[in-house]
Amino acid sequence: MISDRELEVLINEVFEYYGYDFSGYSKASLKRRVERLYQIDGISRFSDVLSKIRSEEGYVKHLVEEITVNVTEMFRDPLFYKLLREEIVPVLATKPFIRIWHAGCSTGEEVYSMAILLKEANLLHKSLLYATDINSVVLDTAKRGLFPLRMIKQYAENYRLSGGSEDFSDYYTANYGLAKFSCELNEKMVFSQHNLVSDASFNEFDLIMCRNVLIYFDKHLQDRVLRLFDSSLSCLGYLALGTKETIKFSTVQDKFQQLNREKIWKKVK
Amino acid sequence: MEESKIISGCKALLIGGSAGSLEVLIEVLPKLEQLNSFALIIVLHRKSGEDNLLENLISIKTPIPIMEVEDKVPVEPGYIYIAPSDYHLLFEKDETISLDTSEKVNYSRPSIDVAFESAADVYGPSLAAILLSGANADGTAGLQAIKEAGGVTVVQKPDSAEVAYMPGYAIENMSPDFVLDIKQILEFVKNINTSK
Numbered sequence: 236m237i238s239d240r241e242l243e244v245l246i247n248e249v250f251e252y253y254g255y256d257f258s259g260y261s262k263a264s265l266k267r268r269v270e271r272l273y274q275i276d277g278i279s280r281f282s283d284v285l286s287k288i289r290s291e292e293g294y295v296k297h298l299v300e301e302i303t304v305n306v307t308e309m310f311r312d313p314l315f316y317k318l319l320r321e322e323i324v325p326v327l328a329t330k331p332f333i334r335i336w337h338a339g340c341s342t343g344e345e346v347y348s349m350a351i352l353l354k355e356a357n358l359l360h361k362s363l364l365y366a367t368d369i370n371s372v373v374l375d376t377a378k379r380g381l382f383p384l385r386m387i388k389q390y391a392e393n394y395r396l397s398g399g400s401e402d403f404s405d406y407y408t409a410n411y412g413l414a415k416f417s418c419e420l421n422e423k424m425v426f427s428q429h430n431l432v433s434d435a436s437f438n439e440f441d442l443i444m445c446r447n448v449l450i451y452f453d454k455h456l457q458d459r460v461l462r463l464f465d466s467s468l469s470c471l472g473y474l475a476l477g478t479k480e481t482i483k484f485s486t487v488q489d490k491f492q493q494l495n496r497e498k499i500w501k502k503v504k
Numbered sequence: 505m506e507e508s509k510i511i512s513g514c515k516a517l518l519i520g521g522s523a524g525s526l527e528v529l530i531e532v533l534p535k536l537e538q539l540n541s542f543a544l545i546i547v548l549h550r551k552s553g554e555d556n557l558l559e560n561l562i563s564i565k566t567p568i569p570i571m572e573v574e575d576k577v578p579v580e581p582g583y584i585y586i587a588p589s590d591y592h593l594l595f596e597k598d599e600t601i602s603l604d605t606s607e608k609v610n611y612s613r614p615s616i617d618v619a620f621e622s623a624a625d626v627y628g629p630s631l632a633a634i635l636l637s638g639a640n641a642d643g644t645a646g647l648q649a650i651k652e653a654g655g656v657t658v659v660q661k662p663d664s665a666e667v668a669y670m671p672g673y674a675i676e677n678m679s680p681d682f683v684l685d686i687k688q689i690l691e692f693v694k695n696i697n698t699s700k
């Protein structure tokens with residue numbers, strides 16, 4: 236395993252050369268990602284990765300792409316989406332205009348899932364979905380709305396479990412192993428690169444979804460990002476995290492009220 | 505092989521298993537009244553979404569409190585932690601747990617290797633691990649890492665395992681400190697940190 240010292244040097248080097256700051260990431264997870272990078276790039280010595288960082292043009296894009304974990308699904312955790320559909324969407328419906336931020340949206344499956352919920356509630360026309368990620372490669376995929384066809388069976392099942400009653404196949408057309416989601420869904424999406432570590436708040440939102448992103452950060456960075464979300468939420472806005480994430484170790488916790496035991500919090504202060 | 509050995513200075517005991525391992529836990533846990541100032545972390549392969557099922561099953565078998573595993577929970581002595589399905593379980597230097605949804609390892613998430621290797625890095629010699637029954641090669645590399653870091657490694661005796669492949673694979677590819685049957689595993693766990 237790469238040593239703590241080497242990891243520290245690598246983090247400093249990446250920051251110095253590229254300006255990406257990974258110092259607040261979970262060290263346990265980051266170590267594994269760096270080892271995976273070694274494997275992918277056929278690196279066996281620490282000095283090799285340093286020289287790549289210093290001299291290979293475009294290596295930064297590759298490094299960010301491989302260091303971040305981009306695993307995602309449509310309607311991931313169907314019961315979470317059921318709660319969104321049944322409890323949150325009706326509240327959003329009362330607003331003249333709905334703004335949602337998907338922070339760490341990866342390849343976009345989560346954003347298209349949300350768009351489907353909004354469309355079925357007849358709210359998509361008055362919504363805007365801001366989808367951001369640090370990794371520009373996944374954003375390109377997200378914009379196209381093209382997902383692997385082999386995953387669709389599971390997504391259709393997730394959709395059904397989340398309370399969806401339409402024919403899921405109406406939302407996409409199948410082509411060469413890919414499912415292309417209808418343009419109607421992504422008309423209201425805005426994709427852009429945004430780094431939760433270093434970029435500021437850019438709007439005020441009624442709902443922020445940041446699922447399975449904070450797990451890659453240490454407690455200190457989690458707290459900073461949660462404060463960024465706090466300052467980006469409208470009064471009584473909602474924050475939704477992944478099923479194993481919590482705000483209970485953070486300084487913002489008393490500004491929020493949790494919905495039952497689900498991973499959705501309402502900003503109350 | 506000694507029948508039992510007293511391990512001292514142990515902060516965490518990890519138990520990894522797959523097919524046939526739950527039966528071992530269900531036999532061992534009811535006979536344990538408490539954990540002698542170490543945390544017990546259980547990493548089992550299972551289908552996704554069966555979290556409550558497993559937790560409930562284990563909680564009715566033991567008086568030892570179970571700490572819900574969420575990202576960054578502190579690892580505290582005296583508690584049982586059960587790795588949630590669909591996440592890898594990792595350890596931070598400040599002895600908290602991190603969860604990770606990265607690619608499966610050995611077709612598994614949680615992977616026993618991943619949890620064991622990460623624990624070895626954090627706990628070094630203050631760690632013990634037991635690998636139980638299973639039909640997969642997961643766990644062997646993790647045990648090796650624990651051994652190299654100075655921790656104590658135990659493998660279930662293959663002929664006492666419902667599925668012998670996983671413990672057998674470990675014994676073939678690394679040299680565990682102990683190979684124990686279910687009764688001996690119970691003794692081993694009871695004896696942790698009992699010496700003065």
Ligand SMILES: C[S@@+](CC[C@H](N)C(=O)[O-])C[C@H]1O[C@@H](n2cnc3c(N)ncnc32)[C@H](O)[C@@H]1O
Nearest residue numbers: 303304307339341368369370430431432446447
């Ligand atoms: C596991 S994916 C989660 C995708 C989706 N939200 C879900 O739950 O299925 C984590 C995403 O967080 C992104 N990420 C990691 N660090 C980030 C940062 N500093 N700023 C913004 N996004 C980040 C990664 O690029 C990755 O796409």
